[in-house]
Amino acid sequence: MPLNILIVGAGAIGAFYASRLALVAGTSVSVICRSNYKAVKANGFQVTSPQYGDYTFTPANTFANPEEARQSQIQWDYIVVSTKALPDVSDDSAILEGLVSDKTAIVLIQNGLGVEDPYAKRFPQAAICSAVTIATCAQPEHGQIKHNRWTRINSGPYLPHLDTGGTSDTDSRVIEKNNTFIALLKEGGIKDAEAYTHAKLQLVRWHKIAINASMNPTSVFILCSPNNLMSQDPEVQRHLKGVMTEILETAPKILGQPMPKDFASPDQIIRSTLKNTSGSKPSMAIDWEAGKRMEIEVILGNPLRIARERGYEMPRLQSLYAMVRMAQEIRDQNKGKLVAIIEISPHLGQQEHQLQQRWLQSQELPIQQYPIVQMRDGSFRPQMMSAPLHPTQNEIAQLQQQRQERQQQQLIHNIAPRQMQQQQRQWQQQRQQQQPPNIGAPGELQQYPMSHSPNNLLYHEYRHQQQQQQQQQSNRHQINQQVGELMSQIHRSPPSSTGRETPLTILHTSTPTVQSTSNQGSPISPPGTTTQGSLNSAINISGQVNELRSRLYATAVSRIPISDRLLRAYYRHDNHPYGRLENSIPDPIPPLHNEAQLRQLADHLALTKQEAERDEKERVQEAIRAAEAARAAEVARAAQAAHDAQVARAVEAARVAQAATIERERIKRRIEELRKDSSSNYRHLLEKNELIPLKESETPDKYLMMLLANREMPLDKDSELALAIMFAKDYWEDYAEWPRDVERYAGYERARRAERMAGNLA
Structure with a gap:
């Protein structure tokens, strides 16, 4: 069975x-x-x-x-x-x-x-x-x-x-x-x-407890640091040695027998730990990071209780046990009353503030968990215990969108930075040399001071758009009322009995002089029957109509977007996308006598602006395409460089493999030479050191390890030492001390290199 x-x-x-x-x-x-x-x-x-x-x-x-x-x-x-x-x-x-x-x-x-x-x-x-x-x-x-x-x-x-x-x-x-x-x-x-035996195994357990009880809780207290990192700090090293010494001195008193001399001392344990560069952590540190229960009782608690039963105290171990046990209990208690916050911030204090603000607003329990603590004012707030925090899906989407916008802006600005800087300098010089014409309503340029940035101009337009619309409607309504009143006064004027001109005909003249034209086209002087009061009334009404006409023109001009008028005043060159607006409006602007002409002018300016915006969009798209082409070329160059590096590594690997093959053959020839010459050297070694004779059939292979143990073998290279280790593993299994002999003969580092090489040769 x-x-x-x-x-x-x-x-x-x-x-x-x-x-x-x-x-x-x-x-x-x-x-x-x-x-x-x-x-x-x-x-x-x-x-x-x-x-x-x-x-x-x-x-x-x-x-x-x-x-x-x-x-x-x-x-x-x-x-x-x-x-x-x-x-x-x-x-x-x-x-x-x-x-x-x-x-x-x-x-x-x-x-x-x-x-x-x-x-x-x-x-x-x-x-x-x-x-x-x-x-x-x-x-x-x-x-x-x-x-x-x-x-x-x-x-x-x-x-x-x-x-x-x-x-x-x-x-x-x-x-x-x-x-x-x-x-x-x-x-x-x-x-x-x-x-x-039972007694020796308990000594082994106590010896391992000295290592675990010192390394495990200490790593938990210093942010789960690896063994090697802890051993490098002088103060932590002194602490570790103190805990080990305390346990190794107490264990023989409890067990009634001394520690074997071949057991490693605290100094040897620290030196061995310093050589371990793998970054390994104690088991308690791994369990703490994973949120699991730690082996506190069997590693720390039981040794303390066993020692106390026999009348011994270990104060260093007791301090570690009390603190790590309390830390685990607090962590486990806080698992039940936890809330969450999802914020991204590089500062933990800012995250905690945002956590408390969200808790006050919603008091929900979303994703990541944090304990609720009572503040000094008696209120309860969630407290952060670790970072980083996890963002919500909406916050992730917003961050990705912002990142894409920043990348696109960076892409546009990196196309030709020198040309853009030069163009900006030209614009600034031209702005300093030229003064903007006053083409708006009286006082408008002083009321809305312009900035050198087009973004600010557009901001002014957006800011006052609703105010302008309301003002335009009010002006239109007021003008209509005043024109109606004037027309009423004109119709109420007494008609001329002689058929001469009335104030109605005077309204259409460009000067206040009262004129009339006969059927033959010859000028006729006004007769003396026309009263001076009627003439003064006509002149007054004509001036008011001209003033209303000017206000109507100002109102129509104000209907043009303010950004067009400001850009016309500041960007007076052909390079700027809005530069053509300078030629779109005659300067000085001729008098416009009706609203249709004013609307036609406004439509013409709006169309010119649309064309300029379309050209600007095309220029941006062209810049993006150029940037993408440059990026594709850079990716192609990087791929070619990676390919060349891969080819170089392959060639180097082939060279190294060939050299390794040659070295392996040389080592094999070397060991064969040593084995052929084993008989005479073996007899000489027996006579010199009085070694116990071996069986003749075992002499060639065991002889190598015997020479190694007695430091008589001329092993000049790690490769020869590796081959000797390989034969020792294969033919001398019953000799349990050969690894220590190798370390004493060649040193720790060389023995490890040779051991790895022996594994490759095997």
Whole structure:
């Protein structure tokens, strides 16, 4: 029968180790998934690893929840739990109800201290193994597992009665289950998996707690900064070392045994963190950014409680625990009473003000959430907790329209800036040299002072358009009344008994002189019978009619748009689109005797303005077309440059590949030379260093690593060191200390370069 293994929490770590266990003959690995269930059910796990390559892992069974696993009626030999430990939220041991039998071993791959207690209390007859790993894995997408670095995992039996000197009949069974699990991992390719005793594994957990308890909450407090960035600051570095030292000094007192010397010290941990430039963040920082619950209790709370039970205090750790726990509680409490605002502003204070104004106006709850706080005056306002804000659809449309208008204006003004500046200078000089003629109504130019900008002229027209229309109607009505009164006076004048001219005929003369023409066309002098009062009355009426005629002309001229008259006064040249208006009106304007002529003049000026506006639009369209053509040419040049760069990169890549091939062949020849000369050198090394003799069949390959460990091999280049590492991996698996020997021999950076090169050569 196959060995049935169930992975509970098939995230990045769980899926990675499950994929290695599935390679062992006679094993059947199943998984319980949550958010990635659909992707895994359809396509399995796609694993990428720098050490194992790219491959696909398809579980024997993929369950959506524990209930489906219970319904399968499978007897599980191992249940591997790799979920996040959140005892303050739920008891994860309850999900294993109905899955654990007498022969089942529970393997806990979780962070923190005290994670084993809930399982030991719920399943007292089960074998519980506690595991700690330093493997770095991620799941960027559902079903996509990316193994970044390291594979080491340490597992040991959980036997808490040994801490008090007790024994149990089931200890041997738990130890056997733990050793079998480590053997399965090694057979699956995890060569640095190691079985520890209960006491040593608890030391490993405390050592990892020192790292997690210092890095995780500190990152949350300083805006979720990466590990490397925190370690670079001197004060933060001192704080991290202080927390680590406090935990590593307290742990031996609790466990009753010292920390192993091969465990990294706080200084070594900081130095190693400084070398990690991947930008990775602690798990608490990632959970805080995602708004999820953090592993506060198992990483911070449980170590504090365990230490207090034995009479020890850790003040640095207690401060971190109290502050991060309170921060999480406040964040969770504010999730229930939140409102939203959608404003775009580069300043957070301005956004908060706009948020409060919208809340006062509508008190609605749109999209993004913000807490409501009570102000000093007793009122309630929404308070912003983060930025940026999200705009509404209408605001997005308005911003896009404004952006398009700005781009179009910028496009027009960038066509020929030098020509436009030169033309503007010419216009300004001509305006300074010329004085505008007074062609409007008396005092009109003084009442509406002109600006040098055509936009201001059009603004004046829009501003006074309604006032002009009302004034025109009033003037027309007043003139009609006065003309009617004058005509009444004329008709009331006494008729001439001699047939001579009356005041009615005098109205049509251009001078106040009273004339008459006989049938023969000869002038006739007025007889003495014409009274002087009638003549004075006729002259008075004629002057009033001429004055009304002048006012009628002024009224008709005022009907012409004010922008035409002002432009005529200021833009007296042919280059300006409205320059032709100068020649549209004769100067001086002849007297017009009827409204039809005035209307004809106004229509002529309006038509001239329409033609000028049409020419201006055509000029703008031509400028836009020229700009688009220039932009298309620029895009074509950029595309050609990108193509040339791509060709150059391809040529360079081919050259590098050829050089790599030549170097690889040279390395192979070098290692063959070393292997051919291995026998004599090996005997010399035995005589010199008194090494333990190896089997003759193993001498050529193991000799290379022996030379490396004793610093006798003349490895001058990283490529030769990489080849030695490759042979060490293939032929010296039982020597567990060879990676450290490589670091001591060549240094950390050179060893890492050689290790990557060895992976490429393999």
